[in-house]
Amino acid sequence: MPAGRGYHRIVLKAPEAAAVAVPGQFVMLRVTEDMDPLLARPLGISSLPSKSSIEILYRVAGRGTALLTRAEAGQTLSLLGPLGKGFPQPDKTVTPVLVIGGSGFPPLHFLSLRTNNRAQVFIGARNKENLPPISILKSFRDHALNVSIATEDGSSGRKGLSTDILKAFLKKREQNTRFVLYACGPPAMLAAVSRIAEDHSITCYVTTEERMACGFGACMGCSVPMKGGGYKRVCKEGPVFNSREIEWGSVKSSEFGVRSEEFGVRSEE
Amino acid sequence: MPAKLKIKPNLSVDFAGIKLKNPVLTASGTFGYGEEYAEFVDLNRLGGVIVKGVSLKAIQGNPPPRIWETPSGMLNAIGLENPGVDVFIERKLPYLRQFDTAVIVNVFGYSLEEYVGVVERLDGVLGVSGLEVNISCPNVKAGGIMFGTNVKAAYELLSAVRRATRLPIIAKLSPNVTDITEFACAARDAGCDGISLINTLLGMAIDVRCRRPRLANCTGGLSGPAIRPVAVRMVWQTARSVQLPIIGMGGIMTGEDAIEFILAGASAVAVGTANFIDPRATLNVIEGIETFLREQGLDDIKSLIGAVMA
Numbered sequence: 001m002p003a004g005r006g007y008h009r010i011v012l013k014a015p016e017a018a019a020v021a022v023p024g025q026f027v028m029l030r031v032t033e034d035m036d037p038l039l040a041r042p043l044g045i046s047s048l049p050s051k052s053s054i055e056i057l058y059r060v061a062g063r064g065t066a067l068l069t070r071a072e073a074g075q076t077l078s079l080l081g082p083l084g085k086g087f088p089q090p091d092k093t094v095t096p097v098l099v100i101g102g103s104g105f106p107p108l109h110f111l112s113l114r115t116n117n118r119a120q121v122f123i124g125a126r127n128k129e130n131l132p133p134i135s136i137l138k139s140f141r142d143h144a145l146n147v148s149i150a151t152e153d154g155s156s157g158r159k160g161l162s163t164d165i166l167k168a169f170l171k172k173r174e175q176n177t178r179f180v181l182y183a184c185g186p187p188a189m190l191a192a193v194s195r196i197a198e199d200h201s202i203t204c205y206v207t208t209e210e211r212m213a214c215g216f217g218a219c220m221g222c223s224v225p226m227k228g229g230g231y232k233r234v235c236k237e238g239p240v241f242n243s244r245e246i247e248w249g250s251v252k253s254s255e256f257g258v259r260s261e262e263f264g265v266r267s268e269e
Numbered sequence: 270m271p272a273k274l275k276i277k278p279n280l281s282v283d284f285a286g287i288k289l290k291n292p293v294l295t296a297s298g299t300f301g302y303g304e305e306y307a308e309f310v311d312l313n314r315l316g317g318v319i320v321k322g323v324s325l326k327a328i329q330g331n332p333p334p335r336i337w338e339t340p341s342g343m344l345n346a347i348g349l350e351n352p353g354v355d356v357f358i359e360r361k362l363p364y365l366r367q368f369d370t371a372v373i374v375n376v377f378g379y380s381l382e383e384y385v386g387v388v389e390r391l392d393g394v395l396g397v398s399g400l401e402v403n404i405s406c407p408n409v410k411a412g413g414i415m416f417g418t419n420v421k422a423a424y425e426l427l428s429a430v431r432r433a434t435r436l437p438i439i440a441k442l443s444p445n446v447t448d449i450t451e452f453a454c455a456a457r458d459a460g461c462d463g464i465s466l467i468n469t470l471l472g473m474a475i476d477v478r479c480r481r482p483r484l485a486n487c488t489g490g491l492s493g494p495a496i497r498p499v500a501v502r503m504v505w506q507t508a509r510s511v512q513l514p515i516i517g518m519g520g521i522m523t524g525e526d527a528i529e530f531i532l533a534g535a536s537a538v539a540v541g542t543a544n545f546i547d548p549r550a551t552l553n554v555i556e557g558i559e560t561f562l563r564e565q566g567l568d569d570i571k572s573l574i575g576a577v578m579a
Contacts, residue, residue, distance in 0.1 A: 030546065035341040035494045035522070040546060080548070211336040213343055214545035218305040220298075220321075220347045221336035230329050231350070 004133035007057050007103075008069050015052035017081050021045050022089075023111035024207055024240040027054065027081030028215035031067040039213050041065065042235070045082060046106035046136075047113060054082075057106050057136070083215050084239045087111050087182055087205055094178040095120060097169075097202075098144070099193050101162050101185020105132045107207050107239075108184050112143045119144040120169065120179075124162025124189070128155035163192045170200055181205065183243070194243035204243040210234045225249060278562035279569040280555070282316075284514050284537050285437040285462035287371050287398045289316035292570060293527065293555045296518045296541030297322055297375035297401060297441070298347070302361035303368070309548035314555065317371030319465075319516075319539060320361070322403050324377055325386045327353035337474050337483040342495030342520070343542060344472050346486035349377060354387045358394055366396035373439065377403040381426055385433045392434040400436050401516075402427065402461075405443030405468035417443030417468075420451050427459035439516060441465040444496075449503045450510040457511050464507060465516040465539070467500045493542040494520040501533050508534020508575055522550065524557015534575040 003009035017027065028040035041064040046057045060066050071077060087107070090096040096119040098108045105123070109132070112119050121144045125131045128151060132140075140147045149157025150165045158165055162185070173179070181204035183193040190206045197204030212222035215235045223231035224238065225247040232238060232245070280291035294317045300306060303318050312318060330350025337344045351357070357374075365372045374397055378384035384402065391397055404426060405417035416426045427440055440456035442449060444467035453464055469490025474483040482488075500519025508515055517535030520542065521527050527538040543550035562570060 037338060038341055038343060038493055038542075038546060039338050078547070211334045213336050213338075213345070213542075214548070216305065216309075216548060218299065218301045218548075219336065219345070219545050220330065220350050221333075221345060223330065223333050223335060223350070225332065231333075 003057055003135065005129060005131065006059050007133050008060070008065075010056045010058075010068065010071065011049055011053050012056065012077065012079060013053050014079055014081075017079065018048050018050070018052050018054050021048060021054060021082040022086035023114060024086030024107045025082035025084050026107075026215070026239060027056070027079050028083060029056070029068065030078035031064050031071065033078075037063050037067070039064075040078070040080065040215065041068070042083075042209075042212055042215055044106040044110075044207070046109050048110075057109075057133070059103050080215060084235055085237065087240050090115060090118075090180050092116075094180045095145075097166070097179050097181050098122065099162050099166055099181060099183040099185070099189075100124065100132070101183075101189040102126070102130060103132075104184035104186070104207070105136060108182055109136055109139065111182060112140055115143070117143060117145060121147045122150070122162050122166045122169070123147065123157075124150045124160075124165070124185070125152070125156075127151050127153045131156060161192075162189065163196060166193070167196060170196070170202075181243075183207075190243070191248040194246070194248060197243055205240050206243045206246070207239045208234050208241060208246070209239065276568065278559060278567060279571075280316075280559065280562075282536055282571060284516070285399065285439065287317070287373070287437055289371055289537060290369075291316040291555050291558070292531065292535075292537040293551055293558070294319050294371075294373065294516060294537055294539040295544065295551060296539035297403065299541040299544045302357070303365045304361070306544070306548055310552060312365070312368040312370050315370045315551055316537060316555075317373055317398065318365060319373045319375055319401055320357075320365070321351060322349050322375040322377045323351050323354045323357045323387060324349065324379075325354055325383045325390070327351065327356065332485045334483065334485055335489075337489065339472070339474060339491065339493075340495060342491055342493030343545075344474055344484060344489035344491055345469070346484045346489035348486065354390045358390070362394070362396055371398040372396055373399045373401050375401040375403050375441070381429055384426060385429050388430050388433045392436060397436060399439060399462070400430075400434065401439045401441050401465055402430055403441045403468070405441055405445075417452075418446050420455050423452055424455040424459050427456055427461055431460040437462040439463040439465050441468055443468050444499060444503055444519075445471045450506055453507045453511040453513070457513050461513065463514045463516065464511070465518065466507060467496070467503050467519045470496050470499065492520065494522055494526075496520050497526065497529075501529055504530055504535050505533040505577065505579070521554060524554050524559070524561050527554050527558055528561055528573065531570065531573045532575070532577040534577075536574050
């Protein structure tokens with residue numbers, strides 16, 4: 001059902017998946033029994049509303065997600081998951097810093113629920129309409145130490161980028177405070193956050209996206225280039241990577257904010 | 270209406286000297302090296318596994334995006350990413366050896382010498398039932414495509430490969446040719462034991478707003494149900510012109526899809542893209558074939574090979 005700001009919310013009864021899912025993981029969801037659209041859609045888990053269910057928040061990004069909005073209560077969908085490696089759980093001595101761009105909030109929303117109200121959350125979007133739904137912003141505020149918002153047009157929070165408010169925060173940081181960064185958003189944002197993490201010698205985990213056919217390591221479609229050559233699979237070795245592992249290469253952190261990219265399900269438009 | 274069969278129909282086939290407990294194999298490149306499906310499929314139930322293509326040296330593959338979904342199909346341009354034949358033998362094959370299923374190794378190279386090198390390396394290796402020689406991958410610029418679309422080059426390559434091994438050789442042909450039977454004849458004349466068809470059809474998709482190809486490689490191989498009629502036609506044409514046994518593949522999703530290929534003349538089938546959508550697709554196909562035979566009152570799958578009335 002609509003969740004506000006163009007997002008849709010679907011809660012799936014999937015006890016086996018819910019029992020083991022951790023933040024950062026995703027599921028492959030088949031939205032039709034027909035041959036068209038053929039492939040299942042990778043969707044990040046945004047929370048576990050109960051012991052036996054998983055919540056998905058998504059935007060219509062193509063034919064698959066459009067079909068998903070027509071799913072009815074009680075309908076059975078084919079689901080595979082949870083898949084991929086999630087975020088390493090932050091230990092109690094560090095402050096988790098969550099950096100969110102555009103629609104990249106679901107995995108980090110799930111993570112924020114497991115950080116014992118210690119997380120610092122930075123959310124950036126092009127404008128107010130592109131922020132996460134109000135219910136999610138409230139949930140972030142309920143479960144984080146602090147939530148800061150930036151929009152490129154200044155229609156909500158500070159005018160600027162998520163990385164601007166992150167940099168300002170890190171500049172003011174107290175000595176002896178240790179941080180771990182967790183970032184999800186468009187590639188240019190991830191590259192920019194990765195650069196900031198390196199400048200400040202902070203460990204940084206990013207969730208990556210790439211088009212995939214299977215979700216479980218067989219099709220070799222969802223490869224991301226690694227520093228030092230070769231590729232790793234988003235679905236198997238990822239989607240969470242230490243930002244230092246990734247060869248950002250053609251992804252220019254300087255382009256972040258210059259050419260606003262919308263973040264969405266990579267199996268679709 | 271034929272009487273329903275009460276006994277279990279016989280699904281076993283002998284393919285070019287390779288004993289298969291049922292005619293269902295996995296199409297190369299869609300099933301990794303078997304281990305990727307360990308949590309979904311009991312490999313003992315499969316007729317055989319055709320592994321992802323291996324080359325003499327490791328290959329990193331193409332930059333992303335490598336995948337694009339198309340109507341009832343998908344384009345891929347993985348670029349034959351693989352760890353190389355030595356790593357395959359040392360780290361991938363031992364896992365497959367544990368199972369009671371035929372292991373057919375798909376091999377390729379960028380030159381005749383590389384093909385011969387990888388084939389020689391696999392000759393006599395324990396646990397290898399046969400080789401599928403890929404002369405048809407559309408995603409490598411040098412070598413592959415040339416062998417697959419030039420009859421003389423295909424003949425010379427397959428002849429050289431024939432001299433390099435005692436294992437059964439199955440030539441995997443490219444559908445991107447005008448007359449598939451010329452290539453099937455070349456494979457026969459070169460001494461191959463069987464034929465696999467079809468590999469993917471060369472395709473392309475363009476993002477009209479960005480005016481860029483959807484795949485970083487620009488073109489890719491089309492697979493899935495969209496290509497099945499083309500594949501069935503090529504199996505039928507080949508079966509009529511060459512005596513070699515055929516592994517039919519191209520968009521098989523169900524048991525009845527597999528039967529279509531068998532009626533066209535295939536002795537075995539391979540399930541490919543369906544594995545991505547449902548990792549248990551191979552098992553569903555096996556069960557579907559068995560159900561079909563029971564419904565038809567047939568006690569042996571072999572009675573359907575090439576039995577289309579055309």
